[in-house]
Amino acid sequence: MEIYKIEDFTRGWFIGNFTPSVLNSELFEIGLLSHKKGERWPIHFHKIATEYNLLISGMMTIQGKNIIPGDIFILRPGEIADPDFLEDCKIVVIKVPSIPSDKFEI
Numbered sequence: 001m002e003i004y005k006i007e008d009f010t011r012g013w014f015i016g017n018f019t020p021s022v023l024n025s026e027l028f029e030i031g032l033l034s035h036k037k038g039e040r041w042p043i044h045f046h047k048i049a050t051e052y053n054l055l056i057s058g059m060m061t062i063q064g065k066n067i068i069p070g071d072i073f074i075l076r077p078g079e080i081a082d083p084d085f086l087e088d089c090k091i092v093v094i095k096v097p098s099i100p101s102d103k104f105e106i
Contacts, residue, residue: 002022004022006032008020009021009022009031011031011033012031012032012033012034013029013030013031013033014030014031014032015028015029015030015031016028016029016030016031016095016098016100017029017097017098017099017100018098018100025098026097026098026099027096027097027098028094028095028096028097028098029093029094029095029098030092030093030094030095031092031093031095032056032090032091032092032093033089033090033091033092033093034088034089034090035058035060035083035085035088035089035091036085036088037058037085037086037087037088038085039085041081041083041085042105042106043080043081043082043105043106044080044081044103044104044105044106045075045077045078045079045080045081045104045106046075046077046078046095046102046103046104047077047078047102047104048077048097048099048102049077049095049096049097049098049099049102050074050075050076050077050095050096051074051075051081051093051094051095052072052074052093052094052095052096053072053073053074053075053091053092053093053094054070054071054072054091054092055067055068055069055070055071055072055073055089055090055091056069056089056090056091056092057069057088057089057090058085058086058087058088058089058090059086059087059089060083060084060085060086060087060089061083061084061086062081062082062083062084063079063080063082080106
């Protein structure tokens with residue numbers, strides 16, 4: 001058995017086509033992301049990847065929609081990610097495929 005600490009990975013990303021990771025894969029990436037209330041995140045989109053998100057805790061808005069714990073929101077290629085973190089948030093993110101350079105800030 002292997003045991004890792006999430007804080008040992010970049011911003012919570014622990015599987016994907018990057019280092020460090022517990023599983024290196026070009027097929028997908030997984031992260032457990034933490035965002036503080038009021039944190040400003042660059043507005044961006046992906047040209048290739050689809051992002052599947054599950055809000056675990058906290059409250060946020062994205063694309064003008066309120067997101068609460070248990071909500072799953074999917075951002076397809078070209079869709080704008082403009083999150084506003086209304087509370088401290090934890091989000092499980094799965095991005096398919098894993099292309100670290102596929103993030104374009106607006």
